[in-house]
Amino acid sequence: MVLQQKTKANIWGTAKPGSLLFITPSWDKHKYQIKVAANGKWKTGINTPAYGGPYEISFNDGELLTLSNILIGEVWLCSGQSNMEMTVSNGYGGVLNNEQEVKDAARYSAIRMIKIDNKVDFIPQQEVPVKWGWRECNSENVKEFSAVAYFFARKIYDVKHIPIGLINDTWGGTVAEAWTSGSALKTMPEFRDFVKSIEGGLTQKDIEDQYHKNVRSWIDSINANDPGYKDNSAEWAQLDFNDSRWPKMRLPIYWEQAGNNNYDGTMWFRKVVDIPTDWAGRDLKLNLTGIDDYDVSYFNGQEIGHTELFVYPRHYTVPGKLVKAGKNIIAVRVFDNGGLGGINKGPLDIQVATDSSKTIDLNGEWIYQKALPLDKLEQPPVLANSPNRPTLIYNAMINPILSFSIKGVIWYQGESNADRAEQYKNLFPLLINDWRAKFNQPKLPFYFVQIANYNATDQPPAADWPELRYAQLNALKLPYTGMAVTIDIGEPTNIHPKNKQEVGRRLAVIALAKNYKDNMVYSGPIYLSQQIKNNQVILAFSHAESGLVSKGTKGLKSFWIAGADKQFHAAQASIVNNKVVVSSTEVSNPVAVRYNWQNNPDGNLYNGAGLPASPFKTDDWSDIRL
Known part of the structure; x- marks a missing residue:
């Protein structure tokens, strides 16, 4: 691992309850004596020298434990959503020249990274959820390193030869308020009630129950405007509905690949299936392997299930009372929130619920009809199991590491808040000041990436990327901040642009100028x-x-x-x-x-x-x- 240089670095853990614990770092041989609490917990600070190593630290409570290969250098917290989470060689498509980058990583053993696991909690936690512990950079480990963080560290190391420790604390698709403490969020009216409800004992089950109610209300609101509905009945899902003029599509496929370019919103699919006589009256299972994004599915005009998850297998039970011998109709209304859409992944089939050997293949020709374009649809409720709830990520992934001594923060996030850009003007500075207060470092360097150029086709219709970038620009009014502009290195059709080398370099240039006193230009105009x-x-x-x-x-x-x-x-x-x-x-x-x-x-x-x-x-x- 890496400990922050020239500071009183906090370390903590558990040992024999009530014992005396002796801690001895090899760099100065000073012996620290700590009384372990009755619950076995202990915490202390140890003085660290200027950068160097490797060193050892020994711990002895009657049983000796020695940690080796410890470097003293600079520790940076690297956080945000998927563009910071994106790894050097896999996940979200990888980075430019990733094979060569993996080979070159063998030269950077002084760069180390730890990955905090993706967790949420309703109360602030103390135990650090570790997905994987400190890893030394090499051609194998670097594959799982955050690419932006790695290239940031590599640039600093190339210039200063200071060991760099990286705390990878990231989660793709997350919003800024999820990373902010409840005490800070209570100062913003739009988050106050939720935070107070958590403090009052709100549980995940409460949220899930409310979410299901909200989803039902959302579906009902769509029905009111959907041409496939008439008199509160799913007319387009009925067996006797005249669909003779509907076009055909072979499924599974994204509907854009079947000639429906630039269409987002709802589309109905229908398929007649002949049910054998011995299946009549028996429960069936409808299996739809992949749908982008959401669906409501029907059998003989009756809703049998709905799912609000992207490309998630659907396995809906068809009650036996709906099943008759001969012709039956399966109808699926698909909601596409942007980008590619449709019933895009097979196999598709229907089978007897108690006997999977009795199966009818549904791959192949279906008929379809467009219904409501995206600009006519309300946004769906947030997923019940989503991390995008105020303060829940902070509680589980930031609060536990507040004692760890760090040099600064690099942050890449904003895409998920682009539909509330005006709010972000207050929320983002709040997060920065909140972390500084909680880390007890009023001058904590906080360097962030302004979101890149992108055509934003998979974002909500309300997303406003220019205003979000402007909110990020305004955050530079806070002291000890810096912004890496990436408006020129994005990819129009890829929300995860691959040139992470330049993103990391631009962040590193800010740090080199502001923290390491290199005389260089660190910002564009x-x-x-x-x-x-x-x-x-x-x-x-x-x-x-x-x-x-x-x-x-x-x-x-x-x-x-x-x-x-x-x-x-x-x-x-x-x-x-x-x-x-x-x-x-x-x-x-x-x-x-x-x-x-x-x-x-x-x-x-x-x-x-x-x-x-x-x-x-x-x-x-x-x-x-x-």
Whole structure:
């Protein structure tokens, strides 16, 4: 493992109850004496030297235990959602040149990582949930390392040769409020009631019961507007419904691959099945192996089950009272929340519930009909077993490590909060200040990644990536923060872009400049102020000392300008005297400018150090999209 250098590093554990425990680190041979509590628990701090090693620490409560291969260096907490969780060689598609990166990792044994297990809890925990313990970087272990964290550490090590310990505390698809303490969240009205309900004894069962009620209400609300429903009955699920004009589709397949491009929302599927005489009146089991995203399934017009999980096998019981000999109808209404959708994975079949040898294959031709597009659908309730509940991840995965001495935090998260970007302007600084208070480090460095360019097709319709990036930009107002802009290294159709090397490098450059005192440019241009002269807006930037640059072309792209009517027009922009001058023939009296204000923009403003400018807006208008 790695312990933080030049500090009083906390260590804790269990030993013989009531005994004297002697702890001796090999770097100074100082013997620490601790009285073990009656419950067997103990905790102390040991003085650590400047970086180096490897060292040993011995523990003796009458029985000797020695930990070896301990390095003294810098410990960084690496947290966030899937883009920080994404590993070097697998999970979410891997990274660029991953095979070569795995080979090269053998040179970095001074980088170590521990993975905190993904857990939630309703009360703050003390025991650290470890998925796997401290691992030394090599060509095997690095495969499971967080890629961003590893490349961050590698850059710092290449420059400073300081051992780096990485606490991998990540969970894909999670929201910021789940990582924030209840005491902090109670200051925000939208989270206060939930936190108080937990303190009042709310249980997981209570949440699940309420979730099932919410799902039922959500399905009923969809039924009210669904053309497949009439007079509170699933008309499109009835055997005698006339579906002769419906098109055909061979299942399993994503419906985009069957010619239904750019359609998200609900789609009904129907298939007539001939039931043998000896099956009549018997319970059956309908097996639908994979559906993207949710479904409600029917047999002879009656609902037999619904599932609100992505690509999760469905095994629905068909009550015998619905089963008759001869023709029966299976209908499935699929809800696709973005990206690919449909009944996409087989096998598909129906069988006698008590005898799997009696099976009818349902793969092949079905008929289908579009119903409600995504913009006509309400968002479904949050999954009952989801970690995305306020403070539950914090309780299980952050609170237990608060005693561990760390150098700072790197954070990559935000995509899951993009449908509440305005809220994030308060929530994200709250999280940062909360962690600083709880770690008892008011100046704790907190460096984060601004979410990358992406077309956001699998996000909720309300997702607002430009505003989320703007909320992240505003967090730089907090001291001891830094932001790695990645608006130029995302992938339009991949929410997990593979160039994690550059993400880690940009984070490391911030740390090298701010914490290791290297004289280097660590940020791209950040909007500072605007000056309006006639029909032009003149923009000034910080972090432009190395010069503003138009990368790739002579002219600047992705600038927009508006007058008092708040109607934005594509603008002409150029660099003059290390400022950006913006204008448009469509706007004679400009008021505001926005830059890279799309989910997947193509702006090209950089500084001389090759770092991109952050997207920004000069106005404070809300609910305006280009």
